[in-house]
Each structure stands twice: as C-alpha cells, then as structure tokens.
Amino acid sequence: xxxxxxxxxxxxxxxxxxxxxxxxxxxxxxTFNLIRVLVGVEILIKAATLLIIVCGQLTGRQxxxxxxxxxxxxxxxxxxxxxxxxxxxxYKHNHSIDTRKLKNLKG
Amino acid sequence: MAMExxxxxxxxxxxxxxxxxxxxLRSVVGxxxxxxxxxxxxxxxxxxxxAVFELSVCAGLIPVIFITTISFTQRxxxxxxxxxxxxxxxxxxxxxxxxxxxxxxxxxxxxxPALMLPAAAGETDVRLLLWNxxxxxLLGQIxxxxxxxxxxxxxxxxxxx
Numbered sequence: 001x002x003x004x005x006x007x008x009x010x011x012x013x014x015x016x017x018x019x020x021x022x023x024x025x026x027x028x029x030x031t032f033n034l035i036r037v038l039v040g041v042e043i044l045i046k047a048a049t050l051l052i053i054v055c056g057q058l059t060g061r062q063x064x065x066x067x068x069x070x071x072x073x074x075x076x077x078x079x080x081x082x083x084x085x086x087x088x089x090x091y092k093h094n095h096s097i098d099t100r101k102l103k104n105l106k107g
Numbered sequence: 108m109a110m111e112x113x114x115x116x117x118x119x120x121x122x123x124x125x126x127x128x129x130x131x132l133r134s135v136v137g138x139x140x141x142x143x144x145x146x147x148x149x150x151x152x153x154x155x156x157x158a159v160f161e162l163s164v165c166a167g168l169i170p171v172i173f174i175t176t177i178s179f180t181q182r183x184x185x186x187x188x189x190x191x192x193x194x195x196x197x198x199x200x201x202x203x204x205x206x207x208x209x210x211x212x213x214x215x216x217x218x219x220p221a222l223m224l225p226a227a228a229g230e231t232d233v234r235l236l237l238w239n240x241x242x243x244x245l246l247g248q249i250x251x252x253x254x255x256x257x258x259x260x261x262x263x264x265x266x267x268x
Contacts, residue, residue, distance in 0.1 A: 063229070067244060073160050
C-alpha cells in the first residue's frame with residue numbers, strides 16, 4: 001500500500017503531467033505551422049517522460065523507468081530528425097510550411 | 108514539497124511560453140528551457156542517467172535540429188506579421204485559461220488513489236539492466252537510428268542528371 005506522502009507526490013506529478021499533455025495537444029491541434037506541430041509533439045513526449053519517471057519512483061523501479069526513458073529519447077530524436085527532413089522537403093516544393101497551403105495530395 | 112511544486116510550475120510556465128510565443132526561435136528556446144527544467148525534476152526523482160540524457164539530447168541536440176530547420180526557411184513578409192500575430196492571439200489566448208481551469212478541476216475532483224504497489228524487484232543499476240535485461244531495446248534503438256539515417260539520406264538525395 002502507498003504511504004499518504006507518496007500518494008500525494010504521485011497525485012501532484014500526475015496532475016502536472018496531465019496539464020503538460022493538454023498544452024502539447026492544444027499546440028498540435030491549434031497551429032498550422034509544421035514546426036510548431038513538432039514542438040507540440042515534443043511537449044506531449046515530455047509529459048509522457050515525466051509520468052514514466054514518476055511511476056518508476058513510485059514502484060521503486062527507477063532503473064527500468066530510466067531504461068524506458070532512454071529508449072524514448074532515442075526514438076524522439078530520430079522522429080525529430082526525420083520530421084525536420086520532411087518539413088524541409090515540403091518547404092522546397094511548396095515554399096510554405098503552412099498546412100493550409102499543402103494541397104498537393106488533395107484528390 | 109515546495110521545491111517540487113516550484114519546479115513543476117516552472118515546467119508548465121516554460122511549456123506555455125513555448126506554445127504561445129509568436130516567434131519560432133523563441134519557441135525553440137522555450138522548448139530547451141522546458142527540457143532543462145524537466146531534467147532537474149528527473150534528477151530529483153533519483154534518475155540521474157535519464158536526467159543527463161534529457162539535458163544533453165532534449166535540451167541540447169533537438170533545439171539545434173529545430174534551429175537548423177528554421178534557418179532553411181524564410182521569414183514571412185512584414186505586411187503579414189501583424190495579421191499572423193492577431194490570428195495567433197485569437198487561437199491561443201484560451202490556452203492558459205483551459206490549463207488553469209483543468210488544473211483546478213483536477214485538484215478539486217481527482218482523488219488521491221490508494222494503489223497496491225508491487226514489491227520492488229529486479230536489477231537496480233540502469234546500465235546492467237539495459238545491457239543484460241533490456242537488450243532488445245538496444246537492438247530497437249540501433250534499428251531506429253539506422254532507419255532515421257536512411258530517411259535523411261533519401262529525403263536529401265539530389266536527383267541524377
């Protein structure tokens with residue numbers, strides 16, 4: 001059973017992770033700039049990272065949580081590099097990174 | 108506990124600034140700041156290896172990738188700046204309100220859970236755990252890094268004349 005102090009800490013971190021998630025999701029949904037969409041995805045990943053570390057601390061399995069977070073960070077970097085490349089290619093072809101102007105695949 | 112609350116508020120403020128600022132470069136600086144604050148939080152939660160990764164990769168490398176991408180694009184025309192700012196303000200002025208209301212609602216209605224936790228077991232050293240137990244993760248990391256490298260090579264390949 002969790003001690004009251006541990007419960008309170010977990011509860012606090014969970015609330016802030018949820019608020020961080022809301023911020024990232026709003027950024028992804030409300031913007032039309034592709035770079036800002038990536039920034040929003042980054043914030044979503046940060047919320048997930050925070051929650052994984054807190055759960056590791058709560059269950060006493062910090063090593064496992066750290067291993068998962070390291071894997072997550074590696075995946076995050078590769079996604080950002082590949083997505084950056086895609087954005088640059090789109091910019092080269094369309095001279096814009098505004099999603100409203102990307103209509104080349106529209107049927 | 109006060110320090111934790113302060114750091115979490117700092118994290119949220121940095122994330123909000125990242126999302127709401129009008130200039131892209133400021134947004135990337137805000138992202139680096141968010142990562143730096145998160146790495147302090149992770150370090151305080153007894154996870155130093157993950158904190159170092161977060162600080163060096165997320166606060167160091169990823170902003171460099173973003174700045175490189177931004178530097179290849181052009182600024183919008185001066186005549187459009189005011190219009191874009193107004194448009195962004197209309198779209199984003201609700202965000203702090205939503206975050207504050209959601210925070211208050213969660214504080215008010217989310218009950219502290221009484222979870223039954225499993226006994227801590229297994230490897231306690233992250234290096235040994237990563238090499239001896241989670242070696243498939245390492246294999247996956249190598250594969251995804253190679254996939255990323257191939258993606259970049261293909262995306263920036265010049266067509267043959």
